[in-house]
């Protein structure tokens with residue numbers, strides 16, 4: 363599986379309170395959540411994001427509250443993949459469980475600039491920066507997790523009796 | 526190779542003799558928790574998958590604590606979804622307004638979590654129950670849905686950091702000050718993917734409230750879980766709360782840790798974490814002149830009876846500063862009642878505080894004390910992220926109940942001593 367899109371870049375410790383502020387947690391509607399995604403640090407995000415764009419963060423991306431509304435809002439906004447130096451663990455498992463592709467790669471997190479066109483291969487973890495003509499090797503998922511993703515998320519894996 | 530406390534609990538729940546760091550396991554859970562924000566998402570997933578039964582109606586806890594008593598129509602509808610689900614599947618431990626408390630104060634109080642358990646909860650502060658020597662960790666709503674259906678959870682076995690506590694806390698210093706100091710020392714991702722294991726002779730002087738508060742904030746260092754070694758106090762707590770029979774897991778002598786820190790409890794000062802990360806910890810005496818508009822005493826971190834007693838001692842015979850709104854939120858109905866019986870509620874009201882029914886309320890910027898642009902609050906909660914208690918231009922300073930109470934009286938951040946000594 364592959365994704366290609368333009369990079370939208372943020373810094374370290376992007377917490378789930380800024381990804382989707384608690385004041386919007388009175389709904390489970392993905393569209394409504396997406397319309398407020400990132401608004402406390404980037405008012406333009408929801409307006410400017412294009413389907414396929416790649417979100418790039420620094421270390422500890424997705425820290426804080428366990429709200430699954432955060433990866434849901436990012437996925438629904440059209441982001442095809444999140445790359446970060448490291449992910450906070452609950453965000454990491456939530457993304458896997460709902461089928462939002464994520465890749466951990468400190469080098470890519472550092473070298474990709476906002477607006478760069480990047481392509482990500484989820485099977486190998488290889489990230490290609492088409493603008494800068496560079497490649498970075500990210501951490502591919504272990505087989506157990508690839509199984510969850512290929513089933514289309516945790517609930518599908520359970521339903522299909524794969525777990 | 527030896528195993529840590531966490532690894533032992535995980536191995537036994539996965540039906541294995543041995544696990545090692547990095548291994549992916551599927552483990553049996555003793556309890557699955559959700560609240561009024563995360564459960565509706567889990568219920569959508571549960572129903573979308575066409576599931577028709579829960580693994581054990583006694584091992585699921587649904588706690589309506591965040592936006593309750595319902596703050597608006599949408600919050601009311603979310604609670605309704607959960608209420609109907611609870612009814613349909615006859616969930617034993619469904620807690621609604623009138624019985625509810627902030628989840629991580631409520632479950633230990635009800636004896637629903639016990640030493641040696643494996644608990645998952647769709648709430649990041651589920652790590653609180655590590656205070657009892659359990660493995661407990663926050664997960665997402667899909668994990669919760671899967672847990673409710675199967676009684677199982679996938680987990681990666683973590684490495685661990687060890688914190689060896691020695692000495693005794695000074696007067697007016699609590700577990701909150703210790704954990705803020707530790708997060709200040711290792712950073713908000715200092716324990717990422719790891720366990721924080723607390724041990725050492727200093728443990729015996731920490732109350733269960735201190736431990737619950739410290740384990741609660743393990744997530745603020747990025748940890749998967751925080752866990753305290755089982756001792757006499759754990760045993761006493763489990764007995765007093767009528768826990769079902771439990772198992773004790775101790776780390777092996779040759780268990781491996783990625784780091785060991787010695788913490789001298791007697792050297793810890795009243796501490797505050799400045800905006801906008803819990804790692805910005807400083808002794809209160811070093812922060813200079815920081816005036817405040819609001820003080821919040823409550824939450825799953827510090828809304829327990831011992832927290833209220835500490836605050837009340839400081840408010841006794843004193844007044845909340847003009848221009849400060851002080852909101853006190855006992856974390857459960859039982860704590861509320863106890864605070865009334867002990868006269869603490871009267872002390873708070875006499876001092877000019879607002880006392881609320883149990884709710885998460887302002888902790889997550891939900892309701893009951895939202896901040897306007899430019900306002901500052903001192904809070905006994907656990908997060909001071911941008912916009913956490915209201916406007917993105919507001920600020921939250923994290924502190925203990927004693928520091929929050931003293932600061933409410935002084936109108937600025939101060940140590941408890943400075944108010945008690947009349948120096949303010």
Ligand code: SF4
Pocket residue numbers: 591627628629648650824825826884885888889906907
């Ligand atoms: S009190 Fe705050 S941190 Fe605790 S469960 Fe409620 S919202 Fe979360």
